[in-house]
Amino acid sequence: MTGLLIALTIGLPWIGAVAVWAVGDYRARLQHRLAVGFAVSAAVTALLLLTATTDAVELRLVVGGIFGDFTFVPDGLAVLLTVIAAVIGGLAVIFSMDYMRGEAGLGRYYALVLLFIGAMAGLVLASNLLLMFLFWEMTALCSYALISFYNDDPKAVAGGVKALIMTQIGGLGLLIGVLAARASLGSYDISALLEGAHTLAPETLALIAFGFLVAAAAKSAQVPFQTWLPGAMEAPTPVSALIHAATMVNAGVYLLIRFYPAFEGVPGWTTAVMLVGLVSALLAALLAVVAKDLKRALAYSTVSQLGYMVYAVGVGGVFAAQFHLFSHAVFKALLFLGAGAVIHAAGTRDMWKMGGLGKEMPFTRNTFVIGALALMGLPILNGFWSKELILEAGLHAGPNWAFAGMVFGAGLTALYTFRMVWLVFFGPRRSEKHVHDAGQAMRFALGVLAVGTLTTWLLVGSVGACLSCSVPAGEEAAHAAPALGEMVSEVLAAPATWLALAVIVFGLFLGWQREPLSKLVDRLGLREPYIAAAERDFGFAWINRQVVRAVQSMAERLRAVQTGQLNWNALGIVGALVVVLIVLLAGRG
Secondary structure, X not given: OHHHXXXXXXXXXXXXXXXXXXXXXXXXXXXXXXXXXXXXHHHHHHHHHHHHOOOOOOEEEOOOHHHOOEXXXXXXXXXXXXXXXXXXXXXXXXXXXXXXXXXXXXXXXXXXXXXXXXXXXXXXXXXXXXXXXXXXXXXXXXXXXXXXXXXXXXXXXHHHHHHHHHHHHHHHHHHHHHXXXXXXXOOOEHHHHHHHHHHOOHHHHHHHHHHHHHHHHHHOOOOOOOOHHHHHHHOOHHHHHHHXXXXXXXXXXXXXXXXXXXXXXXXXXXXXXXXXXXXXXXXXXXXXXXXXXXXXXXXXXXXXXXXXXXXXXXXXXXXXXXXXXXXXXXXXXXXXXXXXXXXXXXXOOEHHHOOOHHHOXXXXXXXXXXXXXXXXXXXXXXXXXXXXXXXXXHHHHOOHHHHHHHHHHHHHHHHHHXXXXXXXXXXXXXXXXXXXXXXXXXXXXXXXXXXXXXXXXXXXXXXXXXXXOOOOOOHHHHHOOOOHHHHHHHHHHOHHHHHXXXXXXXXXXXXXXXXXXXXXXXXXXXXXXXXXXXXXXXXXXXXXXXXXXXXXXXXXXXXXXXXXXXXXXXXXXXXXXXXXXXHHHHHHO
């Protein structure tokens, strides 16, 4: 039965993708209904998996040979991520009924979204490293295609290409780690790596560990790969909520959590993870402070919050990272979909052309503010509890200077979030365009996520149970997962909580007094240099452009081998096959 649920959770969205594509765009109403039906069905089967979590193989596809069997294990961590992908995916598809109404290419849009939902579920449920890599690459392909969905827009195409190249660098790191594990252990099984890591040569284990770190940093848009995520905001907003806020970008954090027990002893690995998270959190928050584009501000916020999760893994707060991943998926999906409702009504993403929209969009305003309060980390919303657990873990197990940086980041988060909410919903109107509140489908998705933002922290015990019964969880991780009462008393009694709240309140005060603060910054001559540096992503944009140009130049040179003549192409394929067979036979011998 559990194997059937796994197959349905992955397969239903894929069947839906084919069905929506086959119907044709001339029957848009049927496409909407089919997409919603298959997405919601996948969400239901994913929720049913919560009752059947186990660390045993429940679905096996016999492949054999050097590939081994493709296996799926629905342990707690995998099922939790599956539920996040499927449920938020279903809500994003429901939201799309209003958002994408009248858009061209509707079949392509829904097919890619449904394909992604199934691939993301497969990525986390797979217990075979090679199969996990295949799903990893499938999510990257869907992300690229959806970023470039408006393919007549040069910015959308450029954003898609940039995202594909940057994430493929991470894919290369993951592939190197997977192949090194297979060569050393003789198996692609994830449990083989987790259980046999101590038997590997130190240099081999380090290669795998840092290869996986590169993969995680690229997938989760962490330094130095963080610049692709703001460019991904050219995708339709429901895609941003699903893929670039709540699910795919979390895959990197999932990878670190999953293999933490195998890599924590590698010299320098946890320090590198902590530094990546710290720098990413602070750098993205500094960029969000001056962002004008609503979706880009949320994208920088996503990079920053993912940085908190990565930092938590680096200091050993595995449960705190997992809990914040869960909380962030809910409130950030709410914020992105709320932004989508605003953009759909206002016809612009420029916050300086908004203002005062809260009077005409009260439902959207109220739900967006709930998400914003959770992002700031204010009581009693889900973001407060999970972020405080991260800070507490950093205070107890990490260096004090890194903890101070993360607390400073909490203040920056309050500052840019207050600025964003005020520019969009309050203050004077800066546009004469008449706007309307969210439609019924939009309201349903926003309402569900708002309720989730207010209440999901109550599930801390269940989230902890998911971690404690997972393959990578040991006794230490299980012990670190508190029950609800323990978490409340622990957080409220922790000095880190009150220090962080004081810094957050100060950040809110700076947001409230931003006009006098702006005048002071102007007098000091800091505004123009800061904005100029932010527009260049503090130098990272130049670095990333060089990488993209180098890849494109290499691709242009490789075009010479594509003659367009079938005979030569067939010869190349056969020749490569012969080489592969010789290598395999030599290895078997």
